[in-house]
Amino acid sequence: MHTLLIVYHSQSGTTEAMAEAVIAGARGPEVDGVDVQVRSPLEVSADEVRVASGIILGTPENFGYMSGALKYFFDHVYYPCLEHTEALPYALFVRAGNDGTGAVSSVQRIVAGLQWKAVQPPLVVAGEADPEDYLPRCRELGLTMAAGLEAGVF
Numbered sequence: 001m002h003t004l005l006i007v008y009h010s011q012s013g014t015t016e017a018m019a020e021a022v023i024a025g026a027r028g029p030e031v032d033g034v035d036v037q038v039r040s041p042l043e044v045s046a047d048e049v050r051v052a053s054g055i056i057l058g059t060p061e062n063f064g065y066m067s068g069a070l071k072y073f074f075d076h077v078y079y080p081c082l083e084h085t086e087a088l089p090y091a092l093f094v095r096a097g098n099d100g101t102g103a104v105s106s107v108q109r110i111v112a113g114l115q116w117k118a119v120q121p122p123l124v125v126a127g128e129a130d131p132e133d134y135l136p137r138c139r140e141l142g143l144t145m146a147a148g149l150e151a152g153v154f
């Protein structure tokens, strides 16, 4: 059984709405053999990351960077995971007021050091976006990751 870890932070709920759609996609009826675990970046352990078959990260953009909670996650797991999680398939979703590029680049710099492997470009939702447009794309992201792990394509 593959384990898919979903680690996200949300302060005012907009990233959480994206996360719920991602989780629904990953746990959808199309996928059978993947155990989807949802964790706060403030609580997840390096061991959980080390045994995961894939990881999806979610964050708002705060001050042109990933959220402090996701930065705490990386501070906590980086060295215990380094050299144990190379080529870990990952995906990223970001909610931003008007931009998102700072959050994306800050995450990409760190996962490049870990040598994780992006399964698709980051899903960035910025500004006054329509949930009817982006929530299906979030669901698709979760489904793509879970189905890919199940099929062994990542």
Ligand SMILES: Cc1cc2nc3c(=O)[nH]c(=O)nc-3n(C[C@H](O)[C@H](O)[C@H](O)COP(=O)(O)O)c2cc1C
Pocket: 009, 010, 011, 012, 013, 014, 015, 016, 059, 060, 061, 062, 063, 064, 065, 095, 096, 097, 098, 099, 100
């Ligand atoms: C302290 C703080 C800093 C923020 N900085 C940025 C920023 O640099 N760029 C941006 O596009 N949005 C910024 N925003 C807007 C948030 O990214 C946006 O409101 C997002 O939807 C919040 O996600 P959440 O509801 O999951 O907490 C900031 C919001 C807060 C509270």
